[in-house]
Amino acid sequence: MLLFIAFPLVSVVLQSVHTAHEAVLVTVENCGPFGCKKETTIDQDATSAIRAAEPLGRFVGLDIYFDRGHLAIAEVKQAWTSTESLSAFFQTIGNLPFYRSMAFTLTFTFTVTPVLIVLGLMIALAVNTLSERIKGLVIFVSLLPMIVTPLIGSLILFWMIDSRGILGNAIQWLAAEPDLSLKASTGLTWIMLIVYGVWHSAPFAFVVFYAGLQTLPMDQIESARIDGASRWEQVRYVIIPHLMPLITFVALIQLMDNFRVFEPIVGFNAEAHAQSLSWIIFNDLGGETRQLSAAATSSVLTIIGVAILLSPVLWRTWQDFKGKM
């Protein structure tokens, strides 16, 4: 594990501070009958010799981190000094790829997570009241959206939501706008991705909460009822506090998972409107050019993001562990 994960991590960090070698240029003076002419050509042999000798490329320090594709320090600074209002500033920043994808990733993470927790809790509470026989079937059906491959799940929804598909048609009919296409506008694409995200992860929350409900102490509920608590008050003051550790658990896991949102963007063909950090890495790696250093830099930035999200969990685990010792 250390070899296969820690080593690539080091490799990623190394790559992120290097960039491809510049081609070796040779200037040759050709003198002909019509005077001399200087010609600059790329010395292919020398270039490939250098590239073979140092496959990582030359060392550029943190330059890639600050270039236009990533943190774009210069551009941000310029935008800060040249624009008057805050909204204009944010608009300029929003055009830089890194910040645009950051905006989408964060919006996605922080909308999907609360919504799916609420939905999962509602389903769990409802399923808990059903009779045994239906329960099994409902749980089976509920697992499907989560178990299915993310790319495939998003494709299935994408086909339905296509303006010629059934949901797309229904939405056009509801909005009474025959030309409405969910794919054409940025806002609707984001909503579509967020709905997919909730659909995909709500079952996880449901299953965890459902298991938590099984351990619910009945005497507490009963005493709450004797004290005159209504159904809503029982849920609010007895059940939710009982499930609180599970809610934090689900929230943390989902924050991490949603932060790396990637497959739905490919599946929904939504690259034009919504890009996440993972998608940027994928895009840099793919294609003809394979910009390894750019991808590595984005990777390092993503890892830092994950670390920030994860720090509360680590802190808690450390406290637990110290308590046990």
Next chain:
Amino acid sequence: MSSIANRYPVHLKALIYGFIALWVIMAAFPFFWTLWGSFKVELDFFSIADWTNALTGSNTFNTYGSSFTTTGYRGAWIQEEFWRAAINTSIVCFFVVCTSLTIGTLGGYALSRSGYRYTFWLLITALMFRALPPITLVSGYLLPFFEWNLWGILPTTIIVLVAINQPFTLWMLHSFFQSIPKDLDESAKVDGCTQFQAFRFVIIPVMWPGVITTGLFSFLLAYNDFAVTSMLLSDDNRTMVPKIAAFLGTTYTEGNVMFAVAAVVSATAPLFILVMFFQRRIVSGLTAGAVKG
């Protein structure tokens, strides 16, 4: 349980059933719709004129003389050689599950039985690695693989998937082994077993539930992975998921969308069966992590 106070008033009951019905439709309808549509021609699946066409399949009937056609499946499996991808997927899944279970069982057992401080750090590192998006690691693998000429073949992908999977397996099996009481090994050792014999004769017979659950999740990870397989495999060695993505990229022409639809249905079918048989295991696996925090 069936006290009067526990009974639900009618309107609440109706609300609950309505909500459940809505959720069930939300969760299941897309799959059945796609399954139904995969036997139609594209004009029916994406019906501009009339959405009921997708149900009755009138265009399919006009073309093939019956409302169901397997053209999409034939195109995907035979013409586009989807079977190759299916075989690749099974190879990858099989080896990933076997390797990561072997390492995970031994490692998880060792970690759960050792009381040193470094086990904590190992587990925390595992947790951190689990949180990393797999794609961030891919760029780290690519360059060495290009250098050593290992890119594009199945074994390297299997190794990478095992590596990505390992933290999770280790974490899960560790908590599972901790739930097996230490007294078991200790009594075996009192009876004269060595540590390894204790593992072989006492622990292995009781560990299968945890191992099967972990294996299921490793399988799902290997099966569902898109980022790693699409980056590390050459075109001939693609597994199912990147293959479907490739269908979309290259063949978005009339009729070929149905190939992708058929391929999607084919790739979902094994998961369906898996959930059907192992529902209880999956649920218990998901909650095992939760209850222990």
